[in-house]
Amino acid sequence: xRKSADFELTHYRAATKTGVDVExxxxxxxxxxxxxxxxxxxxxVPTVPTGGDWSQETAAVRLRELTEYVYLVITAPLTR
Numbered sequence: 478x479r480k481s482a483d484f485e486l487t488h489y490r491a492a493t494k495t496g497v498d499v500e501x502x503x504x505x506x507x508x509x510x511x512x513x514x515x516x517x518x519x520x521x522v523p524t525v526p527t528g529g530d531w532s533q534e535t536a537a538v539r540l541r542e543l544t545e546y547v548y549l550v551i552t553a554p555l556t557r
Contacts, residue, residue, distance in 0.1 A: 506551075511544045519543065 514520050523537035531537045 507544055507548055510547045514543055
């Protein structure tokens with residue numbers, strides 16, 4: 478079964494932007510985590526910077542850091 482073009486494009490963009498190949502399920506999980514953080518008001522909604530530099534947008538940086546933290550906690554192997 479062939480994947481949709483949008484699906485492949487999203488996977489390609491994520492992989493080339495970070496230099497690391499990202500699985501589609503990981504992209505979807507991170508998007509769901511980010512959406513949950515925003516809708517629960519854990520973070521403010523980031524605005525799109527006019528210059529395109531996301532590193533200067535504090536809300537976007539906070540969202541990215543919290544999303545990464547939650548994703549790593551969820552996917553970490555259980556230790557006993």
